[in-house]
Amino acid sequence: MHKAYKIPTLLGLIVLVGGLIGGIVMINSRQQLIPKAAASPTPQGVALSNVTDTSFTVSWTTTISATGFIKLMSQGKSDRIILDGRDNNNGSQNKRIVHYVLVDSLTAAQTYKFVIGVDNGQFDQNGSPFSVKTAQALSSAPQSDIASGVILSGNGQAAEGVIVYVQLPSGQLASALSGSNGGWAVPLSTIRAENGDSWLNYDLSATVYAIKVDGGPDGIADAILTTAIDKPVPPLKLGNSYDFRQSREPISDATGKQTTASGSSTSDKSGAKSLFDFSSLGPVTPLNEGLTLDNPKKEGEIIYTDKPEFFGSGPAGSSVEIKIESVNPISGE
Template sequence: MKDSTIPTLLGIAIILVGIIDGALFIKNSQIFKISAANQNKPENVRVSNIGERSFTVSWTTQERSLGFVRWGVSSMSLSKTALDTIKNTSYIHYVNVGGLSPDKKYYFKINSNGADFDNNGLAWQLNTAPAILSKPESNIISGNVLTQYGSPAQDVLVYAVVGGGSFLSTLTSSNGDWVIPISATRTKSLDSYVLINDSSTPIEIFVQSGTEVSSAQMYPSSAKPAPPMVLGKIYNFRSTPLQDLGEIPKANIYLPTIQ
């Protein structure tokens, strides 16, 4: 009788230890997941290139991650997805959302490494631009971005504000090149196009990599193409030479953020 009791008590003890260890493992796993989610949280969320049938969402993350955008015409039904232009894990994320209707409200959330993120409990929202029958003549600016070591800066965000109008953006190519059709610039209300004078309309450019930025002021005539921009420097291509900075510069351009 005594011999059969000892294994039973021992078995119960082993089970209790297993339950405690399991609880600790689950607790630690939850902490790990929360920490990982915070590191993958989208930062510097910005909407640009708002047109009649499309818009662009860009953001950065503290860790390399994969991302996409869930979107729809209702905040309660984000049933469609748009994938990141950058296919590999990255600190930079750039998603084009297309196939939309003019002058219509859309909602979206960002998925980063499998977790959905929103705007403090609500989906982000925006209105597409109203339809305009008469389109302006094509006007394109371009340039090149280099790292501090002189190599091409690939997959870097380039933002532009032309004549105080709506927000434009693009990504650099594998050669560090960028191209932006400034003729697509609308006023902030999106109901008309900005009138552009190549010799006098101010352009502000802001470049953002994972850890470094650069900014420049120019006119359209000096951006066809613009002189190369090196990350970590501020430029004025209108009149003054570049400034060498020992730290990451603050942008001269006001970048609207929707965080």
């Protein structure tokens, strides 16, 4: 007895062909719809400050909120990850625009190398890790002398979590982070001379120095003042420049510019930028620690096509070996 076969109707053929085409489209689309990881924001205005015999501070800003950390590279030991002090206090990493990391528990007169971490990316200095040498241990610091003040946002509210840099002539850069009420304090008496081998000598009432406030996208402020009026420094508002050499009471003129009581415009006379010998640790460049594979997204992923596409990145000149596990394994370089 012969088995009967039915010839598919036209409608059946259309359904079969449509299903085949749809399956191909879905398979191919699967390769195209795999998202690539977003690039981490690049650190801006990276600065090294508060260098002592056992610690140093690294600070920077980002254009968007991101997590931040420092990876300290130790010879013969595991790399050490140091979080922003505010993250250490609450036990989790938070995204923020202003980043401030204290690296401590170090050895005197030793050179340390580090990279900056932002979200999932890491950054070095034009292909090499950042480098800093801790200072020699010194005897007890001179008499305590602390500069302090308050930082205000552009709308006059307390500016929390912005960086206040203090630069005395011939001294190393010092810094502090403003608190919840916008307040800040920097011990001037523990600032070292440029070479780090001695405490800085300065006049407690007549030294002219500069302050720079960095709030990232929220704005900056700078001021030039003397040690005679820094307890406290008059409030500094982001977006303004100040000159307190003649008076500690700035006023606003008809144009809205901040001026001293003598009437001279701070933007014309302060000279804060030339006095403030501030330079960032740039150039800051993305760190390529190795090869990354963006598509397929994960190891062992099943690929539903006989012509898979691979996307990724890595250092120039690197060799990549790809192996596809199947009935007949395929590998190539």
